[in-house]
Amino acid sequence: MYLRERIQEQLKAWLEVARLDFQLALRNVLRQRRRSLFGLVSISGGVVAMLLAAGFFEWNYDAMREGMIRARIGHIQVVKPGYLEAGEADPLSYLIPETAPERELIEAFPAVEIVAPRLTFSGLVSMGESTISFLGEGVVPSAEEKLSGALRIVDGVDLSGPKADEAMLGQGLAQTLGVGVGANVILVVKTSSGGVNAKELRVVGVFGTITKAYDDYALRLPLKTAQELLRVKGVHSWLILLDATSRTDSTLARMQEKIPTNDLEFVPWHKTATADFYNKTVSLFSKQVLVVRIMIALIIVLSISNTMMTNVRERIGEIGTSMALGVTRRVVLRRLLAEGIVMGLVGGIVGAIAGIVLAHVISVIGIPMPPPPGMTSGYTAGIMVTPGIVLNALAIAVGTAFLAGLYPARKASRLNIVDALRQAR
Amino acid sequence: MPEPVVEVDHVFKEYKLGDHMVTALDDVTLTIERGVFLAIAGPSGSGKSTLLNIIGCVDTPSRGRVAIAGHDVSGKTPDQLANLRGRNIGFVFQTFNLFPVLTAAENVEYPLLQMPELDKEDRTERVSAMLDMVGLGKFAKHRPNQLSGGQRQRVAIARALVTHPEIVLADEPTANLDHKTGEGILALMREINRRSRTTFIFSTHDKKVIDAADRLVTIEDGTLRLLGIRKDGQWITTPANRKPAPAAPEI
Numbered sequence A: 001m002y003l004r005e006r007i008q009e010q011l012k013a014w015l016e017v018a019r020l021d022f023q024l025a026l027r028n029v030l031r032q033r034r035r036s037l038f039g040l041v042s043i044s045g046g047v048v049a050m051l052l053a054a055g056f057f058e059w060n061y062d063a064m065r066e067g068m069i070r071a072r073i074g075h076i077q078v079v080k081p082g083y084l085e086a087g088e089a090d091p092l093s094y095l096i097p098e099t100a101p102e103r104e105l106i107e108a109f110p111a112v113e114i115v116a117p118r119l120t121f122s123g124l125v126s127m128g129e130s131t132i133s134f135l136g137e138g139v140v141p142s143a144e145e146k147l148s149g150a151l152r153i154v155d156g157v158d159l160s161g162p163k164a165d166e167a168m169l170g171q172g173l174a175q176t177l178g179v180g181v182g183a184n185v186i187l188v189v190k191t192s193s194g195g196v197n198a199k200e201l202r203v204v205g206v207f208g209t210i211t212k213a214y215d216d217y218a219l220r221l222p223l224k225t226a227q228e229l230l231r232v233k234g235v236h237s238w239l240i241l242l243d244a245t246s247r248t249d250s251t252l253a254r255m256q257e258k259i260p261t262n263d264l265e266f267v268p269w270h271k272t273a274t275a276d277f278y279n280k281t282v283s284l285f286s287k288q289v290l291v292v293r294i295m296i297a298l299i300i301v302l303s304i305s306n307t308m309m310t311n312v313r314e315r316i317g318e319i320g321t322s323m324a325l326g327v328t329r330r331v332v333l334r335r336l337l338a339e340g341i342v343m344g345l346v347g348g349i350v351g352a353i354a355g356i357v358l359a360h361v362i363s364v365i366g367i368p369m370p371p372p373p374g375m376t377s378g379y380t381a382g383i384m385v386t387p388g389i390v391l392n393a394l395a396i397a398v399g400t401a402f403l404a405g406l407y408p409a410r411k412a413s414r415l416n417i418v419d420a421l422r423q424a425r
Numbered sequence B: 001m002p003e004p005v006v007e008v009d010h011v012f013k014e015y016k017l018g019d020h021m022v023t024a025l026d027d028v029t030l031t032i033e034r035g036v037f038l039a040i041a042g043p044s045g046s047g048k049s050t051l052l053n054i055i056g057c058v059d060t061p062s063r064g065r066v067a068i069a070g071h072d073v074s075g076k077t078p079d080q081l082a083n084l085r086g087r088n089i090g091f092v093f094q095t096f097n098l099f100p101v102l103t104a105a106e107n108v109e110y111p112l113l114q115m116p117e118l119d120k121e122d123r124t125e126r127v128s129a130m131l132d133m134v135g136l137g138k139f140a141k142h143r144p145n146q147l148s149g150g151q152r153q154r155v156a157i158a159r160a161l162v163t164h165p166e167i168v169l170a171d172e173p174t175a176n177l178d179h180k181t182g183e184g185i186l187a188l189m190r191e192i193n194r195r196s197r198t199t200f201i202f203s204t205h206d207k208k209v210i211d212a213a214d215r216l217v218t219i220e221d222g223t224l225r226l227l228g229i230r231k232d233g234q235w236i237t238t239p240a241n242r243k244p245a246p247a248a249p250e251i
């Protein structure tokens, strides 16, 4: 009890010291308005540049990620253990039931929007003379309506129901085959028993996603039709769509805790093979953003340290006076460092506000982009400033301003008092 | 025997100027009793500031021993000296040296921020008492640039006294003021000295203001010349003996 009161007292004392230091620092920063303004502008400018650069990349990551999740893979996939590693060679050995008690448990999670079962297989599709291989997905159309929000139907309509003898073809696949809506195609697949089965389906629609490589091979058909074709009962995965991508890992952890099972594996979107390209892209461009950040930080340090140096040089008399009045070197150092932090904070906050506003304006206007590799068409990019980006930029602003103040502050704290006092006017 | 508050014992101070040495203080020995109002008089360049700086622990002697309020100054770290200054010594400067970003009250409060044992309430109480004492109670919220020279020096006096120091050092406190204002400042310090028994030491190159003091030391070329004591409005002076070290001259 007593100790706690002591700690509280001490904390209060420290807070009071910090308040006084920052109040003093703020006034000193405000007194040389022009010079401080110059320093603040360079910090704010740096923060704006960081927000826009990182926000632009973030927008692209986001578009790529959401396009992938909301057309193809969902947030969490529930599969038979080992399916992701070995499933490709022998897909029909990795089936799970279409419905099970676990699925109901999953659907009861508040973050879960929908659970969509899928059966994935490959085979040959032909139309007249041309035959090519395809990647088939047996889907429940009503569930996909929600899950595949980022899948665009470029021609025709969606699959009508879970049983119809219909197919929807990826843009590239339709083109290569030379078929359009209304045509009939024949699918040929290897069945679970090792035999071969074929089925004629009517093309009801043509779709496009953000991934050209996928659209060149993919076709979708109703789940029941696919099961009949392959002569199987189950599915390969339940795709779970959440209300927000950011909730993936926390929801996953809770699912693993609440749904004890050895027969099912929960895989977050970023651990799937489909996300590999995305993950590599992000790590490559994140390095580039890091370089941009370092360069901006350097520019801030260079321009602020000059301001700080001048501030200190001009106030040598005052610093000498404060030391004569009993202020220790450590406190001189602390108070001058506080000025750097105040500059960084003020410049950072102003820059963050300006950057967020600018990002909105640019996003409304849009940035026209050419088709990137692996995607079908050009697009209009925006700038997405996340709280993480803002915090990062603020931390860099405060950190660099602090660093810039370090040398002048240290020098000032070691001044010879008599020499310093002689400069007082 | 009266208690000494400052003991300066065979102090030398040398500065390197280019390739020769300048002797700013040349074997100075001086004992100052508690509660006196002492003037250090001498021409410009005679070593007044150097002596005050050494007494004020902002400078250290090249040789010799200094004790302030019973603390031997030699061998103390910069932080220890800062604490010693903060708690025992008040400074009044020729150029006032107020902090321009702080109000009069905040300037007076400033040295108290080094005293964690005082909370905000204690500090505010002391500050307003000090401002009242120097007659500036109504100017608490004014910034230094809104005050006249005399008012600024009064704020500086309040700031020097707010920590209840043993000694107040004032290096040419009237040199930047007109004669009348300067006299007012010295009279104020004198009055505080009488009331609080705080030791005041001020330097001046102006013979006209010496009479505000009750003790006198004259200095020339870094050497003490005369020691004076004022009795019934008259100065009684004795030569400040350089060498007879056994008994340091009492003034």
Ligand SMILES: Nc1ncnc2c1ncn2[C@@H]1O[C@H](COP(=O)(O)OP(=O)(O)O)[C@@H](O)[C@H]1O
Pocket (backbone or CB within 6 Å): B015, B016, B017, B022, B023, B024, B042, B043, B044, B045, B046, B047, B048, B049, B050, B051
């Ligand atoms: N930092 C210094 N470097 C060189 N010489 C100095 C320095 N400080 C003071 N002096 C010299 O010491 C002597 C005494 O100076 P000072 O104590 O300032 O005299 P006063 O205050 O009486 O005018 C002068 O000759 C001055 O030039």
Ligand SMILES: [Mg+2]
Pocket (backbone or CB within 6 Å): B045, B048, B049, B050, B171, B172
């Ligand atoms: Mg001087």
